[in-house]
Amino acid sequence: MESVRFSARSVKVQRQRLGLSAADYGKLVGVSGLTVYNWEHEKARPRKAQLAGLVAVRGIGKREALTKLAELEAAKKKLRRKPR
Numbered sequence: 395m396e397s398v399r400f401s402a403r404s405v406k407v408q409r410q411r412l413g414l415s416a417a418d419y420g421k422l423v424g425v426s427g428l429t430v431y432n433w434e435h436e437k438a439r440p441r442k443a444q445l446a447g448l449v450a451v452r453g454i455g456k457r458e459a460l461t462k463l464a465e466l467e468a469a470k471k472k473l474r475r476k477p478r
Contacts, residue, residue: 413456423450
């Protein structure tokens with residue numbers, strides 16, 4: 395990943411543009427809501443692997459974000475089901 399820049403402000407603006415909580419935005423990126431909060435408040439910076447998640451979410455719209463969240467939730471429920 396070549397020279398991806400991180401901006402706490404841009405993370406917050408992107409999350410708000412999508413209308414997502416820090417927890418839901420974190421699910422899309424692959425981190426916790428607390429991690430997103432810490433990034434937005436400049437208490438932490440993402441690692442290289444986490445930057446890839448931020449870049450992947452950067453260009454999506456609200457509908458796509460909600461669809462991905464629904465897919466993640468469905469996959470999570472599927473994993474929780476007990477076999478008969």
